[in-house]
Amino acid sequence: MSNLETRPDELTCDGRAEGAPAVEILTPRDVPLGGPRAMTVRRTLPQRQRSFVGGWCFVDHYGPDDVADTGGMVVPPHPHTGLQTVSWLFTGEVEHRDSAGHHAMVRPGELNLMTAGRGITHSEVSTPETTMLHGAQLWVALPDAHRFVDPAFEAYAPEPVAGEGWTASVFLGSLLGSTSPVTTWSALLGAELRLAAGTTLEVDVEAGHEHGLLVDHGDVDLEATTVAPGELAYVAPGLTRLTVTARTDALLLLLGGEPLDETIVMWWNFIGRSHDDIAAYRANYQAAIGDDDAGEPTDPAQFGFAPDDPLTPLPAPALPHARLRPRS
Numbered sequence: 001m002s003n004l005e006t007r008p009d010e011l012t013c014d015g016r017a018e019g020a021p022a023v024e025i026l027t028p029r030d031v032p033l034g035g036p037r038a039m040t041v042r043r044t045l046p047q048r049q050r051s052f053v054g055g056w057c058f059v060d061h062y063g064p065d066d067v068a069d070t071g072g073m074v075v076p077p078h079p080h081t082g083l084q085t086v087s088w089l090f091t092g093e094v095e096h097r098d099s100a101g102h103h104a105m106v107r108p109g110e111l112n113l114m115t116a117g118r119g120i121t122h123s124e125v126s127t128p129e130t131t132m133l134h135g136a137q138l139w140v141a142l143p144d145a146h147r148f149v150d151p152a153f154e155a156y157a158p159e160p161v162a163g164e165g166w167t168a169s170v171f172l173g174s175l176l177g178s179t180s181p182v183t184t185w186s187a188l189l190g191a192e193l194r195l196a197a198g199t200t201l202e203v204d205v206e207a208g209h210e211h212g213l214l215v216d217h218g219d220v221d222l223e224a225t226t227v228a229p230g231e232l233a234y235v236a237p238g239l240t241r242l243t244v245t246a247r248t249d250a251l252l253l254l255l256g257g258e259p260l261d262e263t264i265v266m267w268w269n270f271i272g273r274s275h276d277d278i279a280a281y282r283a284n285y286q287a288a289i290g291d292d293d294a295g296e297p298t299d300p301a302q303f304g305f306a307p308d309d310p311l312t313p314l315p316a317p318a319l320p321h322a323r324l325r326p327r328s
Contacts, residue, residue, distance in 0.1 A: 023225035024234040026050060026212075028061065039070050039133070044214065044232035046266065053212035053234060054257020055186045057083070057141040057266060061214060061230065063134030064091060072126035072133055076311035079285045079303050080116035082147040082264070082271035086190060087112040087124075088171065089135035090216070090251065097306040098122035102153035108135075109192075110157040111171035113182050117142065117149035119281070119302040121288075123311050136214070136253060138190070141264050141271055146185040154182045165199030168192065175203060175254070189256035195220075195246035202243050203254070211235045211242060211256040218250025263326045268317055275324040282316045289313045 026049075028042035045051070045059040053059075065072075073094055087094065087106045094106040098114060099121045106112045106124075114122060126133055142149070158169045161178045170178040172190035180190075189209065195201060195218070205211060213222050213233045220227050222244055227233040235242065237259065244252070265272050270281045279295070284302040286294030294316075305313060 022235065023223050023227075024050065024236075025225070025227065026232040026234060028230045028232070031060070033075070039065060039073060041137070042230050044230075045212075050234060052141070052210070052260050053232075053255050054210050055140045055143070055184075055188055055260050056138060056212065056255050056257060057260075057264070057271070058137075058139035059212075059214060059232060059255070060137045061216065062136070063132070065133045067092075067126060067131055067133055070133070072130060073124055074126070074311075075124040077121045077123045077305055077309055077313040078269055079119065079121045079281070079316075080114075080269050081119050081281050082142050083116050084140040084142065084184070085114045085116070085122075086138040086140065086172070087114075087135070088138070088190075088192065088253070089133075091132045091134040092130040093127045094130075094133075095125050095127055096122060096153075097309045098151070098153060099304040099306055100151040100153060101306070103306070103308070104153065104155055109160075109169060110155060111180070111182065111190075113154045113156070113172075115142075115149060115152040115183070117147065117151050119284075120151040121285075121303050121305055121313065123306070123309050125311070138255070139271075140184070140186075140188060140257075141260060141262075141266075142185050143260065144262055144273065147271070149185070152183070156180060156182050163201075165196040166201050167194045173256070175205075186260065187258040189254065191254045193244070193250075193252040193254055195244065195250045195252070197246060197248045200243065200245045202241055204241050205239065205256060206258075207240045208237050209256045209258055210237055211239075211254065213242075213244065214253040214255065216251040216253070218252070219247040220250050220252065221245045221247075265324050265326045267319075267324055274326060278324055279319060282319060285316055289315060291315065
């Protein structure tokens with residue numbers, strides 16, 4: 001999914017906050033994607049007080065939305081650099097096309113992982129059969145050593161694992177005896193958890209990793225801290241086990257990974273390491289869509305488009321007047 005804000009903030013991402021509590025609650029902000037009948041997403045990452053959970057740097061959570069009211073998801077071709085996109089649906093179906101030649105359907109319980117690397121464009125459109133749309137769109141920042149890898153795409157449907165009162169679908173990394181085979185460039189965890197009312201689930205985790213629990217619905221505690229629906233609960237490295245209690249039926253996403261410990265600049269749909277990176281990506285993309293006023297491209301071939309995509313590519317917003325400033 002694109003960040004469709006027409007005036008995106010400069011996002012300077014510099015890792016973990018000092019002196020954070022054992023469980024830090026991140027509340028979402030509503031972001032409309034598009035015009036008057038736009039989908040609205042709940043965004044919990046990035047925020048001023050926290051930019052990362054491991055390599056996870058962007059968390060949008062949406063629905064359940066009645067497509068008859070919202071018009072569904074219609075995201076025209078747009079670019080990405082320096083990241084992987086993780087699409088995970090609870091309900092509905094989305095058609096994906098990208099400039100690396102991949103054409104796929106995103107369905108509930110099936111991971112779609114797109115690696116942007118040095119540059120890719122893609123579109124996402126909910127299918128005509130979709131009446132209700134509900135899911136999450138997540139980004140992972142690629143480490144500096146791997147941010148120029150070739151674009152790629154993988155799909156994976158994890159086999160759920162289950163115990164008394166719970167099921168888990170592990171789409172990235174390893175948890176509860178299940179391991180995902182898909183390619184990541186840093187150690188990551190991503191899993192859907194469904195807990196029945198009255199269930200307490202203890203999960204063993206990597207002590208050196210950060211973790212975040214996103215609550216879709218349910219009355220939930222993480223480590224005895226209440227997490228409301230829509231909130232993301234952050235846990236710093238150090239714990240080897242997380243305890244989740246559901247007083248009502250609950251649907252959750254558990255995210256985690258080794259701390260990135262790098263400074264990045266994220267603006268619109270680009271991730272780079274400097275203002276000059278972002279300006280160059282924007283100029284290259286605008287040149288690709290035929291904008292003659294975009295400035296001199298440094299790599300006119302950086303971005304292409306899926307030849308069968310019926311939608312017109314999105315133009316990039318204007319850069320802010322001040323230079324984008326990374327922090328460390």
